[in-house]
Amino acid sequence: MPKIFPIGGGKGGIGKSFISASLGALIAERGPKTAVIDLDLGTSNLHTLLGIQNPPSGIDGFLKKTTSKLADMAVPTTTPNLFFISSLHCSMEIANLFYAQKVKLIGAIRNLPFEYILLDLGAGTNYNTLDFFLTASQGIFICTPEPTSIENAFRFIKAAYLRKIKRIIKTRAFNSAVKHAMADTPQKRLQSDGIIDLVLKYDPEKEPVLRTRLGRFSFQFILNQFRKNIDPALGEKIETVCNRHFYSNFRFLGNISYDERVVESIFSKKLYIRKYPHTATSADLKKIAAAITQNTPGGGSGTA
């Protein structure tokens, strides 16, 4: 079973694809066979960051059934051990993936013959993105130390958390009153703590089940574009607050320093860590790649 790391975060333009490409290359450099998959369906551009000009067909081939194995669609990159699956050639309407296709795709990703798989997700909190994020029990979310981004990151966490809770309740034998309340009218959609309250009210003996299942789920996060004037303890503070107020685990992976040359390397369509391997930003990325490969609890696969 591969270790899967979805890379998400509510806001756009915060470096999800940049971090996916860089971490993919750095993890592959350390030895394990690694794949990065562009799941930013409809607005994919991970190939450009990896320096691949015209990616051959990828997920589209799998969904159109020209091949039955997703693994056949992985193409090698300039980095040894690093493979790439594109979604560039998917149809223009791909962003609205059918549920069955999504389930099939997630299943196929879980069975890919790689040691590490990074999923580059799109912005937003639509169900596709959330479900891809919940594929593994250790999703990584990216945010930048700005109010807008942190706000969106929390929205993203809460959305993922809520979807996780709903899924746990749906798949386990919870009291029908709880299940019924969940399928409520859109006018009074439930928040996550509302659901937990409901469980406490109607199904108190199930509450520990919910708690342990949520506790097994963990979020990891990275603060990107970190500038010098920002509180250096911001990441730790977010980690502490989240660990206190959610039932899941949060792990802060580190800051990535801001560097103007990142944009320049994107313009020249080269991997930043190849072009500027000795900058502070590259060192930060290396540290995070090491943290991911050295401490990967739970073997990767999440709970369906």
Place this chain on the structure above:
Amino acid sequence: MKSFGELNHYEILRVPPNASLIIVKRAYREALDVYKEDSLVTYSLFTKGEREDLLHTIEQAFLTLSDEKKRAAYNQMLIDTGRVDAAVFSTKHPQKPVSLFSDKNASMPAELAEKVKRRASDPSVKKRIGDLLAKEMISGADLRGFRKALGIEVSEIYAGTNINMTVIKNIENDCYENLPADIYLKSFLKSYADILGIDSHKIIAGYLRNKSQGMNL
């Protein structure tokens, strides 16, 4: 969102039960910084009501822990209800000021001092000390022989005195050209002699005499 729930005041402020007032105050300021309305960390995380509850709890924790009487009563309540073991309140952090000019011997690892003492009580070593100190001129080789008789390694001297190992070796090998100026050398020799438990004045005088003669040759 999970609130502070059953956390006690110490856990809310994230301080140990024996924390001093200064630490409690600092923790309170840090907590306010994280939970205040315009905090970058949490401003979008909690609703208005949730935030008010959290801030109220933090306030209560601080008001209790910063007041000696209230804190004692609260501690007693924690002990009585069995939520906290009484022992955690009694262990105090060492709060002795550290002397700036403490004797090097005092900071010397205890086992090294013990070792030197044990070896020095040996009659043959005692005789060696006497022989060494009776010498008019003391060479590096004499020092090394003496050190070895005590069974001390160069690295142990370094650990006890913080003298660079190269310098210690240069002293013992009589590499005069590589030695530091006399003023530094004297202080190194003093530390060296102190850690071996011998009279440093005689060692310094003897070594310098031997050195000046060696340089004149």
